[in-house]
Amino acid sequence: MEQKIIESEDVVIRFAGDSGDGMQLTGTLFADSSALYGNEISTFPDYPAEIRAPKDTVSGVSGFQVHIGSCEIDTPGDYCDVLVAMNPAALRANAKWAKPTATIIVDTDTFNPDSIKRAGFKTDDPIKELNISDRILILSPITQMTKDSLADSGLENKMILRCRNMFCLGMCFFLFNRKLDYTYSYLERKFRKKPQMIDANKKVLFDGFNYANNIHAFANTYDVAPAKQEPGIYRNISGNQATAWGLMAASEKSGLPLFCGSYPITPATAILEELAIYKSLNVKTLQAEDEIAGICTAIGASFAGNLAVTTTSGPGFSLKSEALGLAVITELPLIVVDVQRSGPSTGIPTKTEQGDLDQALYGRNGECPICVVASHSPSNCFDMAFNAAKLALEHMMPVILLSEGFIGNGSEPWKIPSMKDYPAIHPPIITSLPEGETAFKPFMRDPVTMARRWAFPGTPGLEHRVGGLEKDSDGVISSDPANHEKKVRERAEKVARVANYIPDLKVFGPEKADVLVVGWGGTYGHLFTAVRRMIAEGKSVAFAHFDYINPLPKNTAEVFSRYGKILVCELNLGQFAGYLRTCHPEFDYLQYNKVQGQPFIVEEICDAVDKIL
Amino acid sequence: MRYTQKDFKSDQEVRWCPGCGDHSVLASLLKALPEVCEEHGYSKERVVLVSGIGCSSRLPYYVDTYGFHSIHGRAMAIATGIKVANPTLSIWELTGDGDALAIGGNHFIHAIRRNIDINVILFNNQIYGLTKGQYSPTSKLGAITKTSPYGTVEHPFNPGAVVLGARGTFFARGIDTYISLNDEIMVAAAHHDGTSIVEMLVNCVIYNNGAHADIADRAVREDRTIVLRDGEPMIFGKNRDKGLILENEKLKVVKLGENGITEKDLLVHDSHTSSVGVHNMLVDMKYPEYPVALGVIRDVADKTYDDNVRDQLSEVKAKSSIQNMDELLHSGATWEVK
Numbered sequence: 001m002e003q004k005i006i007e008s009e010d011v012v013i014r015f016a017g018d019s020g021d022g023m024q025l026t027g028t029l030f031a032d033s034s035a036l037y038g039n040e041i042s043t044f045p046d047y048p049a050e051i052r053a054p055k056d057t058v059s060g061v062s063g064f065q066v067h068i069g070s071c072e073i074d075t076p077g078d079y080c081d082v083l084v085a086m087n088p089a090a091l092r093a094n095a096k097w098a099k100p101t102a103t104i105i106v107d108t109d110t111f112n113p114d115s116i117k118r119a120g121f122k123t124d125d126p127i128k129e130l131n132i133s134d135r136i137l138i139l140s141p142i143t144q145m146t147k148d149s150l151a152d153s154g155l156e157n158k159m160i161l162r163c164r165n166m167f168c169l170g171m172c173f174f175l176f177n178r179k180l181d182y183t184y185s186y187l188e189r190k191f192r193k194k195p196q197m198i199d200a201n202k203k204v205l206f207d208g209f210n211y212a213n214n215i216h217a218f219a220n221t222y223d224v225a226p227a228k229q230e231p232g233i234y235r236n237i238s239g240n241q242a243t244a245w246g247l248m249a250a251s252e253k254s255g256l257p258l259f260c261g262s263y264p265i266t267p268a269t270a271i272l273e274e275l276a277i278y279k280s281l282n283v284k285t286l287q288a289e290d291e292i293a294g295i296c297t298a299i300g301a302s303f304a305g306n307l308a309v310t311t312t313s314g315p316g317f318s319l320k321s322e323a324l325g326l327a328v329i330t331e332l333p334l335i336v337v338d339v340q341r342s343g344p345s346t347g348i349p350t351k352t353e354q355g356d357l358d359q360a361l362y363g364r365n366g367e368c369p370i371c372v373v374a375s376h377s378p379s380n381c382f383d384m385a386f387n388a389a390k391l392a393l394e395h396m397m398p399v400i401l402l403s404e405g406f407i408g409n410g411s412e413p414w415k416i417p418s419m420k421d422y423p424a425i426h427p428p429i430i431t432s433l434p435e436g437e438t439a440f441k442p443f444m445r446d447p448v449t450m451a452r453r454w455a456f457p458g459t460p461g462l463e464h465r466v467g468g469l470e471k472d473s474d475g476v477i478s479s480d481p482a483n484h485e486k487k488v489r490e491r492a493e494k495v496a497r498v499a500n501y502i503p504d505l506k507v508f509g510p511e512k513a514d515v516l517v518v519g520w521g522g523t524y525g526h527l528f529t530a531v532r533r534m535i536a537e538g539k540s541v542a543f544a545h546f547d548y549i550n551p552l553p554k555n556t557a558e559v560f561s562r563y564g565k566i567l568v569c570e571l572n573l574g575q576f577a578g579y580l581r582t583c584h585p586e587f588d589y590l591q592y593n594k595v596q597g598q599p600f601i602v603e604e605i606c607d608a609v610d611k612i613l
Numbered sequence: 614m615r616y617t618q619k620d621f622k623s624d625q626e627v628r629w630c631p632g633c634g635d636h637s638v639l640a641s642l643l644k645a646l647p648e649v650c651e652e653h654g655y656s657k658e659r660v661v662l663v664s665g666i667g668c669s670s671r672l673p674y675y676v677d678t679y680g681f682h683s684i685h686g687r688a689m690a691i692a693t694g695i696k697v698a699n700p701t702l703s704i705w706e707l708t709g710d711g712d713a714l715a716i717g718g719n720h721f722i723h724a725i726r727r728n729i730d731i732n733v734i735l736f737n738n739q740i741y742g743l744t745k746g747q748y749s750p751t752s753k754l755g756a757i758t759k760t761s762p763y764g765t766v767e768h769p770f771n772p773g774a775v776v777l778g779a780r781g782t783f784f785a786r787g788i789d790t791y792i793s794l795n796d797e798i799m800v801a802a803a804h805h806d807g808t809s810i811v812e813m814l815v816n817c818v819i820y821n822n823g824a825h826a827d828i829a830d831r832a833v834r835e836d837r838t839i840v841l842r843d844g845e846p847m848i849f850g851k852n853r854d855k856g857l858i859l860e861n862e863k864l865k866v867v868k869l870g871e872n873g874i875t876e877k878d879l880l881v882h883d884s885h886t887s888s889v890g891v892h893n894m895l896v897d898m899k900y901p902e903y904p905v906a907l908g909v910i911r912d913v914a915d916k917t918y919d920d921n922v923r924d925q926l927s928e929v930k931a932k933s934s935i936q937n938m939d940e941l942l943h944s945g946a947t948w949e950v951k
Contacts, residue, residue: 036948182946229950233943245941252938259698261690279926280933281941284697289723293690296683296720300663300694303681304702308694326684415950416942457661457679457695457702465673467682468666476625477674 004220005177010040010069011224012077013172015165016094017086019053019062022165026084027064028411030172033182035236035413038226039068042525044076044599045409049266049349056110056118061093068176070225074377074525076410078601081222082175084168086110086142088126089119095130103136103218105171107164109143138217142167142208149207153200163204170208176222180205232415239378239407239522240267242414243311243337244274246385248281251307253386254393254425257282259306261297263290263316266349267405268339271311291319295336299323302332303466305429305456307389311337313405314356315346318363324398325364328491330466331443331452333392333427337385337401339408340521342597351597352406354521357575360400361550367488369495371395372550374402376524379414381407384547386422391498393427396451402549404522404571406599429454433461440464442475449501450494498551505553509535509542515609516563518589520546520576523600527569530605541609549576552583560587565612567592569605616647616657623677634789634815635669635736641792642705642734643676645799649703652804660703663692665717667709668743669736669815686717689724692731693918700919703803704731710751711741714770718750725779727918728807734799735772735810738817739824746820758820772812773896773910777889783809784896785909789816790829794840794907801909807917828905839904841895843912846879849904856880857903864894866903884912 013030017023024045031043046063053060067077079099085091087110098104116124123129127137146167150160166183173180184202191197212218237245251258262272264287276285284306288294295310302308312320317338327334340356342348360372371391375384381403392399430453433440442464443452455462464475470487472478507516509531519527524545531543544559546552560566568577569592577589592608594600621643629635646660660678664670666685673680679702683691692706713721713735724731740758741747747760751772755764776784783805787795795813802809814825828837839849839857847857854869856879867874880891895906935941 032946036946038948038950226950231950233947233949235942235945235947245938248941249938257698259694261694278933278935278941279929280935281938284922284926286693286697288690289719292687293693293720293723296687296690297694297697299683300681300691300696301698302694303691304661304695304698306698308698322684323687330681416947419938419942456699458659458699460656460658463658463678465680465682467673467680468684469682 005223006220007223007225009071010067010073011082011176011222012065012067012080013082013084014063014065014080014094014097015084015168016061016063016090017165018055018089019048019050019060021062021086022162023062023064023086026165026169027066029169029183029186031066031411032236033173033178034066034068035234036182037178038229039070039224040073040227040229041413042067042073042076043411044406047350056087056089056115058089058093058120061090063094068224070227072227074529075599075602078603082172084172086164086168087119088116088121091126092119092121092130095132098132098135100134103138103175104132105138105140105168107142108139109141136219140211140217145207145211146204149204150200153196153203155196155200159197159200163200166201166204167208167211170205171212171217174209174212174221175218176224180209230415234413234415236411237379237382237414238270238409238411239375239381239403240270240339240409241274242379242381243375243385243401243403243408244271246382247275247307247309247335247389248278248283249382249419249422250386250389250393250425251282252419253422254307254389254427256305256307256393256427257284258309259284259286259298259301260309260311261286261288261294261301262311263288263294265291265313265316267341267408268311268313268316268337270408271337271339291316292323295320295323298334299327299330299332302327302334303330303457305454307393308333309335309337311339313339313341314343317356317359321364324370325366325368326468327398328368328370329468329470331396331491332398333396334398335385335388335392335401336398337403339403339405341405348597350405352404352522352571352599353595353597354404354523354571354575355595356402357549357572357579360402361579367492369492369550371397371399371495371498372402373399373548374521374546375407376521376545376547378407378410378412390423390425391501393425394451395449395494395498396428396454397494402521407522427454428452429456430462431459441473442466443471443473445490450490450497496551499554502548502553504555505544505546505559507542507544507559510540512562513542514540514564514613515542516560516566517541517543517605517609518546518566518568519570520549523569523571526600526602527605530602530609533602534606534609539609539613546576549579557584557586560584565590567609567612569600569608571595571600616650618643618647620657621646621676621678623675625674627675628671629668630819632818633668634738634817635672637789637792638734638736638795638813638815639672639675641795641799644796645803648796648800649803652800653703655703659701660705661695662705662707663688663695664707665709665712666743667712669707669709670712672707686712686715687720688712689717689720689733693724693727693729696729696731696919697922700730700923706731706733708733708735710735710737710739710772711749714750714772714775722775722779725776725781725808725810728782728915729918730806730808732799732802732809733811735812736815737772737812738815738821740817740821742817742820771897772810774893776810777893777896777911781810781911782807782913782915783909784812784911785809786812786814786907788814788825788829788838788907790831790834791907798909801912805912807915828900837900837904838907841882841884841906841908841910843882843884843909846876846881848876848879859891864898864903884909885914887913
């Protein structure tokens with residue numbers, strides 16, 4: 001059989017197995033190697049909430065999808081060209097994502113009557129039952145070959161079986177003409193305390209690669225050329241990592257130490273974990289006893305003069321609501337990062353959603369407006385975290401930064417920026433009583449931003465009290481009716497004026513068109529890809545994506561007025577659409593909504609637009 | 614320069630009810646703060662008062678320094694954040710039995726577990742005063758209140774037992790009628806490195822009047838309480854003729870001179886012993902079986918959270934190869950596109 005090399009612009013690979021099979025690592029290594037090779041990449045970890053779910057069941061299947069390309073890649077891809085299924089359950093859960101032309105690699109050793117039954121198949125022939133016999137099926141005894149490969153290693157059987165994922169990875173590296181070097185060096189770092197495991201994993205990886213080569217397993221191999229990228233130094237970054245780094249960048253630019261008080265919660269925990277590493281960059285992290293303590297320690301640190309952050313996800317965000325009100329009324333800078341997940345309540349903790357927007361906008365007692373911004377891609381989390389911190393510090397107010405499990409866990413290559421290209425941050429810190437003032441008035445405002453001044457405890461002459469009770473402009477407790485309304489309006493106006501400090505809404509596509517696709521947050525990649533495809537097909541569509549939600553960019557109405565129909569696409573039942581109806585009731589808003597714990601599929605966006613074109 | 618009470622007194626009108634025990638605690642604090650500043654060389658602006666919600670939590674408004682009147686139960690967490698952000702500050706938390714032990718119970722035990730260096734004054738009047746008279750986690754079993762018209766069916770917390778259970782390093786108890794002792798206790802609390810919990814038994818004149826009257830009234834106080842002082846035998850009573858001994862692993866009240874008991878037989882207070890055994894028994898003493906223990910019951914040295922944070926920070930900083938953002942951005946696996 002002669003092998004053909006298919007040159008491809010972009011390819012999607014999905015690794016799927018039991019939650020203990022090491023699929024997240026396998027996918028990450030494949031993605032990183034491809035990025036190093038020069039491909040554009042986008043990744044989508046899709047795993048169950050259970051750390052080790054019941055073996056061989058569909059609910060325990062852990063997946064990791066990688067989209068690589070020589071062209072611009074903005075999503076992890078909808079359907080895959082290559083599917084690796086480590087057991088029957090993985091095949092059953094993922095076969096629907098395999099393209100009609102897909103190559104499917106299956107570990108046949110796992111296809112015994114028991115596991116086939118546990119996966120929920122009704123017959124003993126999964127291939128037939130799934131109706132996938134027309135795909136390119138690579139049925140390989142991966143478990144046995146891994147055992148053979150390590151027969152002389154002296155390792156226990158349990159440890160040997162943990163190397164199965166490297167055999168598949170080796171096969172995939174052959175399929176995509178990739179070198180093994182990067183993975184070798186990764187394994188050397190990861191197992192530096194267990195040299196036996198370095199050798200074992202390397203050997204299995206190598207044997208997997210050779211196996212694919214020797215048996216001519218694949219009729220075709222793929223060549224995805226390096227992408228034409230802007231020159232520069234690149235790295236891979238996940239959204240959660242980028243969020244942590246963006247906050248640290250704001251700490252450096254403002255000269256204020258970073259304090260993060262957080263409680264572990266999926267999928268936000270990685271931000272706290274990342275920040276905990278960088279004590280050398282003036283970062284203090286406090287793993288609090290609960291979500292409330294997370295935000296309250298941050299509010300305390302803010303009062304004391306730190307750049308204060310708390311990170312969380314949906315249910316934890318709910319717990320922080322009361323304290324958010326305290327940050328609003330005390331007018332202290334604070335960044336609350338909510339990496340959204342499927343709700344309500346515990347919901348589906350490891351799956352993505354955009355269901356917390358209403359909570360971010362409205363979820364507090366009293367008149368309590370808060371500035372809300374959202375990240376739109378893994379690397380964009382860096383900029384949005386930086387911008388959120390800048391707004392919080394310069395305007396003396398809490399800012400909610402919405403991220404999503406999808407972009408928080410996902411990763412992409414990122415052209416490394418230089419800190420000199422980021423603006424300085426100037427919080428209104430006051431260190432002595434200005435001339436002409438006889439007593440420090442903590443709630444005296446800057447006439448332009450309406451920010452109050454920030455006097456750190458320990459500063460002589462500026463002693464003052466803040467708190468949750470309404471105060472008058474001198475900082476004295478007041479329940480005077482007129483004063484209360486004045487203060488409520490002032491705090492709202494302060495948030496509204498942020499519109500003067502954020503960029504205009506940009507439009508991708510024609511200045512005028514029949515349909516404007518509108519989105520916010522982590523749906524950016526799918527919406528952009530869909531609109532780009534439709535424009536290429538000659539359709540009259542444009543795309544506007546909101547990074548800034550409260551307040552909205554000042555040109556929002558002007559942009560909306562140029563399009564025939566507005567289609568608001570979000571992973572909820574229409575929270576942003578509802579908000580737009582409140583802010584700009586003069587327009588009609590059509591909606592495309594999906595609440596399945598999964599990102600959009602490019603195709604479904606195109607279909608939705610087609611329906612209204 | 615030595616500060617005086619006047620330097621710390623704010624211009625705000627004190628709004629507690631006439632006869633409320635909180636007035637006395639404020640007076641003691643205003644007396645203690647200049648002494649604390651003198652002992653530690655603090656200037657006034659380094660003193661920060663943090664409170665939650667409740668009558669006692671109004672106190673920060675009445676002291677002229679930095680203050681944060683926060684939300685119900687969370688003062689411990691806010692104080693923790695302030696201290697971690699700026700360990701040079703002298704933090705005083707004002708809280709009540711409901712604030713610290715009900716809604717804020719979680720933060721209370723975890724601050725103690727961490728041993729963060731803050732001084733906590735826990736006003737215990739065994740009632741919710743600001744919401745007008747509901748039972749609290751320290752209300753006696755059977756207490757009749759607005760939410761327990763037939764008497765509570767809940768066992769109360771003894772704050773000292775909670776502190777010792779969480780391996781607290783400092784616990785003291787005062788009573789609103791004993792201003793001179795309270796001042797001394799507060800100075801000791803500030804002297805202690807770590808979380809200092811000072812329980813102040815205070816009277817709510819409106820909703821729980823006389824809750825501590827058994828022991829608080831000056832006429833009986835000396836016979837029904839014992840003031841513990843380090844290195845001194847445990848003697849009490851108006852005539853200094855009663856004491857405590859340990860018998861069959863229990864404390865026992867004895868009369869000096871009876872059955873040949875002399876001062877030498879009495880327990881000598883040691884607040885610095887790490888063992889919680891005797892401290893637990895002292896904390897648990899209830900009238901009428903025992904005198905109620907006042908003064909510094911436990912004061913043991915241990916590493917504080919804020920010191921550990923500082924030490925780890927400087928250790929990691931000295932070792933790390935990444936000292937700024939640009940270095941971080943270029944760390945790990947990167948590649949160049951030409």
